[in-house]
Amino acid sequence: MSSTPLNYGYYPGCSLHASAREYDQSTRGLFGALGIGLSEVPDWLCCGATPAHNVDQLLSLSLSAKNLTLAEKVPGDLAVACAACFSRLKTTQHELKDDAEKRSQVGRAIDGPVPLAKKVKHLLEILDSDFGLERLQQAVKKPLSGLKVACYYGCLLTRPPGVPQLDDAEAPTIMERVIEAAGAQTVAWSHRLECCGAGFTLSRPEVVLKLTGEILAAAKAAGADCLMVACPLCQGNLDLRQQEVEQASGAQYGLPALYLTQLLGLAVGVPAGQLGLDGLLVSPQELLREKGLL
Numbered sequence: 001m002s003s004t005p006l007n008y009g010y011y012p013g014c015s016l017h018a019s020a021r022e023y024d025q026s027t028r029g030l031f032g033a034l035g036i037g038l039s040e041v042p043d044w045l046c047c048g049a050t051p052a053h054n055v056d057q058l059l060s061l062s063l064s065a066k067n068l069t070l071a072e073k074v075p076g077d078l079a080v081a082c083a084a085c086f087s088r089l090k091t092t093q094h095e096l097k098d099d100a101e102k103r104s105q106v107g108r109a110i111d112g113p114v115p116l117a118k119k120v121k122h123l124l125e126i127l128d129s130d131f132g133l134e135r136l137q138q139a140v141k142k143p144l145s146g147l148k149v150a151c152y153y154g155c156l157l158t159r160p161p162g163v164p165q166l167d168d169a170e171a172p173t174i175m176e177r178v179i180e181a182a183g184a185q186t187v188a189w190s191h192r193l194e195c196c197g198a199g200f201t202l203s204r205p206e207v208v209l210k211l212t213g214e215i216l217a218a219a220k221a222a223g224a225d226c227l228m229v230a231c232p233l234c235q236g237n238l239d240l241r242q243q244e245v246e247q248a249s250g251a252q253y254g255l256p257a258l259y260l261t262q263l264l265g266l267a268v269g270v271p272a273g274q275l276g277l278d279g280l281l282v283s284p285q286e287l288l289r290e291k292g293l294l
Contacts (some may be wrong), residue, residue: 006130009038023082023232026276033269042070044071059081083230124178142182191214233250239280262277
């Protein structure tokens, strides 16, 4: 746990400036309340997310390498909110570190050397390790007492093994540690690392409905009040498609899928109006009022 001021470069990525504006808004609100500085990377571009590396590996690596180059313009480690962006940036560093030929190809593509030294950190790592759980606990003004949370990692935050290095690849606890520091109760459940099918959102929606339905059913069966996510793609499927899943299955879930920064923001006293709660299709308002959090 550090008591020194923390300042980071910040790579929001495309989703946080569009469909996941609530994630960006709540990230800035939470970090501002905690006194953690964020300086957005100038002129950042899309990381390629899920499709680019399936189409053209050189293009995929070059997109993230260019963002790493642009990140050199801001001081501090690089903070990343989106699990997909985090995965692509970490994968690029991993694949280029010991491959001189591939690194040279990417360097030609981006017209310059590829900087690989900057640490890329997910928000969870910053909160858990850099800021520290003790300080986070001390910053809580409105404990999330009585709220049962299903922490949903999805498939990109901790895998493949050896690449993200955020936590144990198959048995992570970082999400639980962070939200429990804010007073929430986490549930043990079976689908916290299962894929939601985000890559098939447009091409195979029936696959997404099946996978998302299984995740929602598992969280509900575990007694969760809500899901906590760290990925705009996962949040989109669990929130936007929840009604479709219910219609297809005949089940009723009513599980809000909140970003980790929205829940933590509430806990440290960020006004609800600054957390983008109104942007969720499955409204958390009634739940949060019932728990005394609004």
